[in-house]
Amino acid sequence: MKRVGLGMLFFAWLYGVPFLLIVGLIRRTSSPYMANHAAAQAFGTTTDTILTAALVLNLALPVAGVLLARLVRDRYWTRHFIGSLVGMVLIYIAVSIAASAATAPLIGWTPTDQETKPRVTQCIPISGGHGCPGG
Amino acid sequence: MSYAPTHSAREVDGSGAAHPRVRSRDKAGDVGLALTVAPRQGEYEPGYVRSRSCGKFLDMDDVDAPRRASFWLSLLVALGWYVTIIAAVLVGGSGLPAAPDRDCSAVFSCQTLQEEFGLMVIFFGGPILAGLLFSTLVVTGLLARRVPSPILTGTLSTLGSVVVVAAGVVWQGVR
Numbered sequence: 001m002k003r004v005g006l007g008m009l010f011f012a013w014l015y016g017v018p019f020l021l022i023v024g025l026i027r028r029t030s031s032p033y034m035a036n037h038a039a040a041q042a043f044g045t046t047t048d049t050i051l052t053a054a055l056v057l058n059l060a061l062p063v064a065g066v067l068l069a070r071l072v073r074d075r076y077w078t079r080h081f082i083g084s085l086v087g088m089v090l091i092y093i094a095v096s097i098a099a100s101a102a103t104a105p106l107i108g109w110t111p112t113d114q115e116t117k118p119r120v121t122q123c124i125p126i127s128g129g130h131g132c133p134g135g
Numbered sequence: 136m137s138y139a140p141t142h143s144a145r146e147v148d149g150s151g152a153a154h155p156r157v158r159s160r161d162k163a164g165d166v167g168l169a170l171t172v173a174p175r176q177g178e179y180e181p182g183y184v185r186s187r188s189c190g191k192f193l194d195m196d197d198v199d200a201p202r203r204a205s206f207w208l209s210l211l212v213a214l215g216w217y218v219t220i221i222a223a224v225l226v227g228g229s230g231l232p233a234a235p236d237r238d239c240s241a242v243f244s245c246q247t248l249q250e251e252f253g254l255m256v257i258f259f260g261g262p263i264l265a266g267l268l269f270s271t272l273v274v275t276g277l278l279a280r281r282v283p284s285p286i287l288t289g290t291l292s293t294l295g296s297v298v299v300v301a302a303g304v305v306w307q308g309v310r
Contacts, residue, residue, distance in 0.1 A: 014286070015219040022220065026227030033234035046230075080286060114234075 006069055006077040013061035013084060017091060020054035025098065028106060034113040044110035051107050055095065062088045204285040209275045212289025213296070217267070225249060266303060270296040 027047040034040035065081035099106040123132035229249070239245035246254070256264075275292040282288045 010286075011215075014290070015215055019219050019223045019226075022223035023227040023230075026224065027230060030228075030231050032231045034232065039232075043232075080284065083284075083287065 002072045003074060003077065006065065006072075006074060006081075009061060009065050009068070010077065010080055010084065013057065013065070014087075017054050017058045017061070020050050020057070021091070021095065024051035024054055028102075028109065030111075032111055034111055034115075036115040037113045040111050040113035044108075047109070048107050055092075058088050058091050204279045204282055204288040206275060206279045208285035209279050209288035209292060210271070212286050213271050213275060213293045214289075216290065216293040225252065263300060263304070266300045267296050270299045274299075 024047055027043070028051065032043060034043060062081055062084040065084065066078065069078040069081050095106070125132050229247070233245075271292055274295040275288060278288045278291055279285070282291070
């Protein structure tokens with residue numbers, strides 16, 4: 001039973017973290033159609049959550065796995081989780097390379113929306129402000 | 136679990152006679168026990184000091200793990216990678232809203248990611264899938280002999296196969 005739990009933890013890291021990263025990076029690099037600013041913000045927040053979860057799980061699962069496997073003295077999974085620490089570093093390196101290649105930050109990005117900006121049709125002069133066009 | 140040692144477990148002395156060498160993990164008691172038991176026909180494997188029946192009551196933790204990964208388990212891990220990648224691409228692409236006022240008059244101009252993926256499989260999928268399958272089988276077969284973990288073997292096999300097929304696709308594109 002312990003071995004099954006450790007195995008599930010390991011495979012959750014092995015397949016789960018790349019899954020979340022690929023989903024997040026596809027959303028991040030796409031140009032989705034956003035009708036308004038609220039939708040764009042919601043899309044950006046979801047993408048940030050997916051990428052953050054991937055990066056946090058990439059650290060938490062291998063470290064928790066090493067500790068648990070050592071706790072139950074399972075040599076097989078201890079060896080594999082120690083190996084997963086190398087994979088964890090490689091994933092962080094790959095993400096940092098992707099982040100350095102992007103023009104905008106990987107997390108905290110909001111896609112452009114199609115909401116029309118309100119046009120200025122009236123100018124009200126205020127004290128100390130700019131002058132209105134045409135005087 | 137196999138108890139058969141490799142050929143390197145034998146030593147040859149000056150007279151040319153081969154003597155089985157005891158592995159460092161074996162306890163002295165194990166050796167004495169194994170050598171005092173009268174060997175039956177087929178009791179000992181060639182070049183091995185421990186009898187087959189001894190393994191049943193000796194400490195099993197002292198037995199070396201097999202140094203090669205299971206081919207089928209490695210293949211299963213590689214298959215898991217392909218399923219994960221394809222599922223991630225489909226899930227990532229399905230959450231992207233498309234503009235409602237697109238011009239969809241041309242053929243194949245307004246397709247969902249799933250439809251694009253299906254078309255890609257129909258037109259290009261055969262050679263790519265065959266190449267992936269072939270390279271995965273070959274790389275897994277080669278790595279499984281050297282790498283003891285099926286997880287590592289399957290993962291490296293997927294990486295190697297994807298690189299090989301991507302190089303092939305780029306080469307075809309350049310040609």
